[in-house]
Amino acid sequence: MISKPIFDYYFFGTALRYLQDAQVGWPIHNSEAGMYVLGNIKRFLDNLAHLDLQVTQRAAIALDSLAKQLEQSPKDSLLTAEQALKLTTEMDQLRRTLEAELKGFVAYVVTPKRYEVSKLLKDVSSLFTPGTLNKLPPLAQQDLGEAGKCIAFERATASAFNLL
Numbered sequence: 001m002i003s004k005p006i007f008d009y010y011f012f013g014t015a016l017r018y019l020q021d022a023q024v025g026w027p028i029h030n031s032e033a034g035m036y037v038l039g040n041i042k043r044f045l046d047n048l049a050h051l052d053l054q055v056t057q058r059a060a061i062a063l064d065s066l067a068k069q070l071e072q073s074p075k076d077s078l079l080t081a082e083q084a085l086k087l088t089t090e091m092d093q094l095r096r097t098l099e100a101e102l103k104g105f106v107a108y109v110v111t112p113k114r115y116e117v118s119k120l121l122k123d124v125s126s127l128f129t130p131g132t133l134n135k136l137p138p139l140a141q142q143d144l145g146e147a148g149k150c151i152a153f154e155r156a157t158a159s160a161f162n163l164l
Contacts, residue, residue, distance in 0.1 A: 012047040059097045124148035
């Protein structure tokens with residue numbers, strides 16, 4: 001299991017939306033406002049890898065090619081009508097692939113407990129008097145760590161097994 005901040009998905013969605021809405025005259029390279037086409041393409045492509053969206057990543061070859069073309073443009077270049085159309089068309093196609101791929105993903109949200117979920121998952125020693133956990137044998141420390149995870153994921157029987 002891996003932990004990924006929800007913000008990563010939110011940020012990914014904002015880059016997608018920005019690129020879908022690309023219009024003639026938008027800056028290709030860094031602008032004073034901080035919003036620019038090439039940076040959003042790079043963030044979008046990086047997030048495909050970071051979020052492990054393998055199918056969409058493979059389908060994004062044309063977007064990667066477009067990014068390489070845009071990199072060659074002068075630093076003060078603005079998006080042309082042809083580039084904007086190419087970008088929005090590519091993003092519309094990628095969105096269909098992305099939506100199909102995302103239908104196979106499920107996110108589980110750990111609900112609040114009596115103890116902080118972050119402590120149950122990553123720092124069970126903080127639930128004890130300072131230094132107490134370190135006095136236990138390594139196997140007992142590991143079992144208590146696993147028990148904390150089981151409590152966080154609402155697996156009471158498994159937690160009891162690890163605690164005993």
